[in-house]
Amino acid sequence: MTILWTSAEIEAATGGRASAAFEASGVTFDSREVGPGDLFVAMPGTVADGHDFVLSAFAAGASGAIVSHAVEGPHVLVEDVAAALAALAVAARARCSGVVIGITGSVGKTSTKEALYAALDRGCRGQVHRSVKSYNNHTGVPLSLARMPRDSHFAVLEMGMNNAGEIAALTRLVRPNIAIVTSIAAAHIENLGSMEAIAAAKAEIFEGLEEDGVAIVPEETPHRDQLVKAARRHAGEIITFGGSQADVAALHAVRADNGGSLITARLMESDLTYTISQRGDHWVTNSLAVLAAVEAAHCDLALAGLALADMGGLKGRGERHRIALDGGSALLIDESYNANAASMAATLKSLGEERGVDRRIAVLGPMREVGEHGDALHAGLAPGILDAKVDRLILIGDEFRPLETALEGAVAIDQATNADEATALLLAMIAPGDVILVKASNSVGLAALVERVAGGQPCFT
Template identity: 60%
Template sequence: MRADSPTPDPSRKREGDLTSLYTAAEIAAATGGTASADFTVTGVTFDSREVGPGDLFIALTGELTDGHRFLAQAFAQGAAGAIVSQPCDYPHVLVADTMAALESLARAARARTSAVVIGVTGSVGKTGTKEALAAALDRSDPGATHKSVKSYNNHTGVPLSLARMPAASRFAVLEMGMNHAGELTALTGLLRPHIAIVTAIAPAHTAFFSGVKAIADAKAEIFSGLQPGGTAIIPFDSPYRDRLIAAARMQDARIVTFGTGEGADVRATETLVRPAGTFVLAKLGARELSFTIGQPGEHWVSNALAIIAAVDAAGGDFGLAGLALGDLAGLPGRGARSEIALPGGGTATLFDESYNANPASMRATLAVLAAAPGRRIAVLGEMRELGDDSSSYHSDLAGPIEAAEVAHAILVGEQMRPLAQALSLAGRVHFVHVADAAAARAALEAVLAPGDAVLVKGSNALGLAAIVRALNERCIQEAVR
């Protein structure tokens, strides 16, 4: 277990349940290690909190902790074996470096599969697109699509997701993220996708880049790992389209664009917002597909077009994909919607976007809030890693907040001060500026009333998810009474 490992997901689907994923001999061969005993594993994890019966526990070492400390816990929870760099009394494969062993196991999993492998990156929309694409492909061959769970998209999450892939998978959809140049080159080299998607380019992690063009170049690194004859799926309406296309052409990729503009290969020719979702009529060359997207917001139209393009490129059934898009539900922290019970009676609608935030995603979710009935309340946390332009990125949100007719804004974190000043000067939106999530929750509780629509969004490090959990738990408690 590492200090920088992704948050555990106790509810994750246990890939390979009741099916052998690896034997001890296969793990030893892949990693160059030595097996202490014969064992078979049906899952892989490096987080002791996630270990379940039959899992392989990889004892990673980090700056703040060492996975070897959790071996007893892992085996008490049912681990079948472990990868370790120190001898132990449990069934294990001994290696020199457990992180290197994880990467080697990922390469072995990639080498043995005949699945169509799809990599997804972008400044916004990665996780939602990955989830929806996996659901769409699963309609073609139920149970044969492997995906990364949650946002396992970094230097540990991507190899873990690969290592978990059953050999018999037909499709694999994995998310890749980055906040520095060069990171995607390493990840896509490990993944070696047949199809690579860039959802969108927008200001995010700008503290580590010279500008948005540099972000586009870093996202374009995903194409460097494409398999020969692979497909690059690129946003047509992006101002960085030609930059992305040039990078893909360097890899001799087949290029497919998506968007609403004339000339996009996969194009929305008609959209209609309805209470049940957004109706889309899309063209793919001479073919047409009509479908309804279950999630609200214009950004989901763009995501859906990328998904249709990928399903078609992967050989899936894009008609069934349209049905899957209609069944979309929001993810925790990324669009999940719930009705929360209020202490005095009545309910309010909660929009959970608490996982992360950048200027583009803030604008998109405020537009979704604008379509919600009732009084609108926005709990907005600061956006981090925006560099020298952070103040202007924050203050520029005043316009979208006003356009959404937000009745009450709760601004969280010191970096929200420029936005507080902008709203104060305009004088059209009632707001409070607080230091942290606890103060934000208190401010929200003081104004929340039946019929309200509440958006909670901010950088993950602020912990605004705690507000969402508290409100949803109260909803459950109220329902039980």
């Protein structure tokens, strides 16, 4: 196994004291994820303290631990475990000589991160590091950095936020050479108060840019100029993507045979024709952000295009399940991980573009953290639902009452109070030829619905 950290390096980074010499090949703060050779970081928590799981981490094969009080087994003793993890992240970034790419945005940051990882890895197999899952907050970002191999040629790291100032702190840890804002939408508007404040919070990512760093900004947003102005203070170069006037733009985009898109894009120095396997106009835009970053990193664009064509579905973000039924099958599209007005509109549009469909069903859970804007944002889904020719709606929660009023009986609606009730309703109505969109904020728990309805049946793109 490749050595990620030695106990001496951990001591030097954190100012701690090692009880014995050891070497670690991985890092985790979740005892359920511990594998042989891992460093277990005993993070404090509001529900559970990581120190309570140190022994089980060693039993699972951990080679050492970072702790704030002495334990049985090899460890580095520090005053503050969370601060020690951040210090380890700083040390990991300092020893990295590769290109580090930071990504944030209201919509599409995880999908863009995964697509960019695939594009870079196609040309540098095994030498590209990325955040796993959605590890994008004050603990996830330091963990992702601490896991970064010292010889990484590229790293793609996601940054999220709930409040102003959070991305500023994260980007100073990441110190990206390239910083991407994917989009601006009404996510977390309850905390931030306005779209302008959301844009300002996302633009904080540029504050950590390395000297002569590149800022990549969406063209088709009312906040484009605000983002560009913020980027100019820190970036050596600004690249826009997504609109007809952007530096990186789609000259042509048509539906491909696999349901994705065939695109000819104008890049900074050349044109490229490529296919993406993912469905929807939002994925066309995501792919342009990816190619802008690949070009800025001076990597092989042709290989990036091949990687985009080969990408499979992402769990909770468009993964597609074929469900076997008596007399045929149904298709379930899993968008259960996240929801805001922009992503709802994009996925509803994709639902409307599905071919060979007998009936379109949408299982929708509420959008969270929208505060006083909630009624208007939920009611505002009505045009997209009608345009998509949705035949049946399952709506979860009282937040959708304004949407019911806006639809005025144009669509058959079933109400559910939680994910379990929505699951029962769906199972009772599903039939061959149906295509089902499942979309909600992650906290609604519709991933459990997908698991129950789709089970372990094969996924396809």
